[in-house]
Amino acid sequence: MTLMPRLMLLLLALSPLSVLAAPAPAALVEGKDYEVIQAPGPLAPLAGKIEVAEVYGYTCPHCAHFEPLLQAWQKKLPKDVRFTPVPAVFGGYWDSYARAYYAADQLGVAKRSHVAMFDALHEKGSLPLSNVSPTELAGFYKDYGVTEQQFTTALKSDEVEAKLAVAKSFAQRVKVQGTPSLIVNGKYLVKGTSFESMLRNADALIARERERAAKAR
Template sequence: MNHRLALLSLLLLPLMACSRQEPTAEPAAPASDGPAAEAAPAAEAPAADEAVAETDTADSAEAPAATDDVEAEADAPAPVPVPAVDPNAGAALVEGSDYIEIRNGQPFAPRDGKVEVVEIFGYVCPSCAQFQPLVRAWKAKLPADVRFTYVPAMFGGTWDDYARAFYTAEAMGLVDKTHDAMYQAIHIDRTLKGERGRDSVQDIAAFYGKHGADPKQFASTMSSFAINAKTNRAKQFAMRSQISGTPSLVIDGKYLVKGTSYQNMLEIADQLIARERAAGQ
């Protein structure tokens, strides 16, 4: 399936970054073995009279040459000072390789004076499981004027089941307790199948039952009108944002972050956040 190919490519992001080879210097040209490499025969020494004549001529030519050099130096413009480079300044972002500007993009929710960062994710996605520890630490350090929002991807089948589970957990105030635990259950403990099969609604509800939810209430809420409305909105946002896989970061609904690794994605996101903050001031 297309989304699986997209996920596989994202999973390989860190590997691709590690496998890129730095350009190597060209090897020095070997010495030639041909006739040009042979030592040239020594030139015959000039006769004594000729040597004296040449010395006199050279001495007489040195004085004006030195004068010309002094005048040339006097006429030369003063060197232009080179401005110091700030080592902390980030490299300028390049559209197309660092990010994609989303045509007619819109934020997921009203900004309310804040910069919006959305991670489009899937619990069953191995790449998202790898990204989560990094993004958790990163979002904990975001300033107060930045709002981070998780939006589950709706790719069909078990993806949709877990998207409904996320919004049900959100409605019950359980996301902070269960977000990392769900990745753990699927990808490490393997007590849930994820993409290795399809967990039933009852299986998913039982997981949340271990974290304070009533399993029956959880299962019934997953299919409620309110949760369907939220998942439809999430699907529309992902389509509007032109994502090709997960995890994806979207800044203010305007920029889809690219990058060469998960860490690089976060660095690019930092620069785009700074850009949006400056534009809002």
Template sequence: MNALFSRLRLSLVLALCTFAWAMPTHAALVEGRDYVKLAAPRPQETQGKIEVIEFFSWGCPHCDHLHPLLTQWAAKLPANVTLIRVPISLGRPQWGQLVRTYYSLQATGDLARLDTALFDAIHRQKQQLYNQANITAWVVQQGVDEAKFTAAYNSFNVSTRSQHAEQLSREYQVDGIPAIYVAGRYQALGNDFNTMLANTTQLIEMAGK
């Protein structure tokens, strides 16, 4: 009797293990709830890689909340995926100054170290970094060369890149930020930012098939 019970118990355990192995690691995404498929797919600019684009602004409080989560998530991306962050203004002149600031700091090589600091300055220190004078004074306090930053800020290259960012947001029909797009085909959705990033991960898998 004990031997029979042991065999039945072993069979049950094996069946449960087989069932668990066969179960998917995550539920399938639902279009309209977890993502939106773009009516007109956008061409990718990076050959051989899946592009993930985040439209954002340092002035946006929601982008501020997403930023630390996105940073952690992006650190685990596979080699065939590239994250492209695109600052936009959504028609707000003050945020337009931040678009220029982003590409200016990129040009001077100071973007990586001041990215999070700018979110902190605007949303926790309540600094009004919405005009060139205030922005320049702040970046100089952070150790940025004033002459190099000013030259970059007023350069044709930064103007062109800023205009391209705004044009790209119009092509994607971005009406709110943060907004995340995958492979020029999908926009990730979610009730919270953790869910949005989890859905983005699955969209990357979909795009790679």
């Protein structure tokens, strides 16, 4: 090959046209990248937002491994996306920790203590993975300025009971089969072969919902 054809090929490879000609990202495949929820509906009224709900469990090791990636991803979410943690209410110790999350949320310390709770269970071992007592949970939240009386009162409150019922109903309706699970706008149960692919698929589904909302205006 002479110098001129080689130079032309190099210039073409560096040109804007070559960028435009690059293959587009593969389209999402139903059944592989996501499942359509048969009884759709968001956890809470959308109010102009795109909802991403994560059904998780503090005692779930997969959720603990997912959390650092999820935290980094959340920080980059656009303002029109609302992320909501939804503790799994699967019975037994799952319910104990779900109740603890909603009690902490009621007391205004859930966001600050969320990552630390995973660490307490999976790194430090300062809380048991099962059969946790209200006193043990209260001891954990004491580090966030919550007294045992405040925590115990919140734990038994009607507000927490109501939120537990909503969380349980939501997970059953969208047919969550395990944790962690991501649900976009109550329409799509996100799938993936890795945590990274789950987040990429969630991004694509968020973009799909944003585009649909724009067309509906």
